Amino acid sequence: MIPFQLQSYIAFFALWAFKTNCLDTFIAAVYEHAVILPPDNIKLDSREEALALMNENMDILEEAVISAAKQGAHIIVTPEHGIYGFIFNRVNLYPYLEDIPHPKVNWTPCTDDSRFGSTPVQKRLSCMARNNSIYMVANIGDRKSCDPTESKCPSNGYYQYNTNVVYDSEGKLVARYYKKYMLMNEAQFDTPTEPQLVTFDTTFGKFGILTGFDILFHDPVVPLVEKLKVDTILLPVAWMNTLPHLYPTAFHAAWAMGMRVNLLVANIHSISNQMTGSGIYAPDSVKAYYFDKKSDDGKLLVSELESHPIVRPPVNWTLYASSIKPFSSEQEEFKALVLFDMFTFKELINDTGNYTVCQNTLCCHLSYKMSEKRTDEVYVVGAFDGLHIAEGEYYLQICTLLKCLTTLIETCGQPVENASTWFDMFSLSGTFDSPHVFPELLLSGLQIAPTEFEILSDGRIINQNGTSAPVLMLTLFGRQYEKTKPPNASVDLETTSVMMITMFFVLYSTIW
Incomplete structure (x- = not known):
């Protein structure tokens, strides 16, 4: 049997060698x-x-x-x-x-x-x-x-x-x-x-x-x-x-x-x-x-x-959004599906604006400036706060700026790959309940641009210098990991699955 003192030396040198x-x-x-x-x-x-x-x-x-x-x-x-x-x-x-x-x-x-x-x-x-x-x-x-x-x-x-x-x-x-x-x-x-x-x-x-x-x-x-x-x-x-x-x-x-x-x-x-x-x-x-x-x-x-990425301080994703008054706008809200989730939307009607759109406890605030307001493209700001049931069941809170497929608002939320509208600036925030929020920016031609926005410690995703291509989608994707489905909630999964498969291929047939 190896003496205890020798075991300690062996363990010490093994740890030293590993760290070295x-x-x-x-x-x-x-x-x-x-x-x-x-x-x-x-x-x-x-x-x-x-x-x-x-x-x-x-x-x-x-x-x-x-x-x-x-x-x-x-x-x-x-x-x-x-x-x-x-x-x-x-x-x-x-x-x-x-x-x-x-x-x-x-x-x-x-x-x-x-x-x-x-x-x-x-x-x-x-x-x-x-x-x-x-x-x-x-x-x-x-x-x-x-x-x-x-x-x-x-x-x-x-x-x-x-x-x-x-x-x-x-x-x-x-x-x-x-x-x-x-x-x-x-x-x-x-x-x-x-x-x-x-x-x-x-x-x-x-x-x-x-x-x-x-x-x-x-x-x-x-x-x-x-x-x-x-x-x-x-x-x-x-x-x-x-x-x-x-x-x-x-x-x-x-x-x-x-x-x-x-x-x-x-x-x-x-x-x-x-x-x-x-x-x-x-x-x-x-x-x-x-x-x-x-x-x-x-x-x-x-x-x-x-090997050990430096962890920056956590973002307070709700600090800014909960500290301001909702932006006033007479623009009517409408509903549309995005990946089978029913979003609440408002259309951006001018080249510059401030909008608030809310659903349940989530309020999303958008400030923006377009280089020009085109007549052949429609953009919307939207909010979703609820149970997502497409490829699984989990709770989401999403604030998003989207380009619609056509100038008809009924097509907002459908897959889009290209855009022509340039944004000189944007700022998006939301009153999220969860600390797990993922910031996304997708540009025309399906380009990602992680260096073309900044995340502020108060929960805003901003850009003040314009982007390298027109914007397709700007999103704060909040995943409520801690929130689980209520025991008494029920979903007809068989019917839902058939509906989702049918709708998926209808949606994607427009671009593939």
Whole structure:
């Protein structure tokens, strides 16, 4: 037995060595992958056919890993569904799954691939990381057997999880995360009973893991950032280009700023599925981003980040808005849907103005000056304060300035990609109940512009020098993470789902 004093020395020198090797900055990489799909999405593949498809995708991912490593990257994130694409029922998914153990087993699949049965996918991913001395994040499917006689056990005798795995630079499995919040077309996966708080430490910071729309919910987001104090969130996604407020690059840049952490987002690149938009985001800037709905090619992004980003003081998002009197205006209010939420709007009728629009407890104040008031474009200021039920159920408070699709106010809130109206200045604020507010600016041509506005400590998003392109959308997206749905509230989800799918394709058929 090692004497206690010697144990103390060993622990001290181990801690000293770790701190000595810690990096102030690191090189991050994300890869937006144009995933190769099965010949048809509902075909029942054999294990051999499934492996053949996954190896085709991993061939491409490996090229990205090698390229990132040559550029000095310490970590690379690849997309959700990036290895086998989109499979829409439990039976078709099964041949693509492997049993993924908990990281506590201390396992390096690259050098010990038979320890947990047949794991060729995990072995290859582990070897990609090991052979290139890089941390690698990938999204695959886990299966866990259960007793078919148990009421919660699926009929095929397995739980199936949408899973992120992380391998360190030696190829060791250091993290496994199960996606919690599924969309309507993800019935092939089971939902873990409780959200998981998965982190891992490196010499270049502390990392947390999410998948897709998990980023919109209190658990695991708030505990990861505010309790466990992660420096960087890793986010593989298959995220649609959902205009206006959940447009991927604009929202993810705003989220990193609002939560004050680094965010690495790797999206699928699938034009036919309206998916593109990846990025490397710091709390104070966008380091790199990619959006291209014309090319069929994937894209590797590489950039340097602070290992421990300096956390600026929190913003009091309601201070200014609650301290002023509402702006008086005789302009009539009207209602219109934005992503299935009923907003209260007022139209901007002059080239300069001050407006207040309220819904429930939220009042939004806008001051602005246009270079000119065009007759062929309509802009509105709007407020939404309520329960959002589209891709999940959660409470929002949103203040927004939007360009309408046409000069008809009935089209306000529908997807718009281009504008011609220039703003010389703007100031937007709101009486938010939550400290979690994400500031978004989207310009004509779907350009994000995180450096073209300022967030004041009193909760205003302002610009006093004009923007580099006409404005499509200016938004303060408030997420009431702490507010939950009342127990007696009821929503006809089946009817709502049908309505949402129908409306979604009606809306997007106008621009795609």
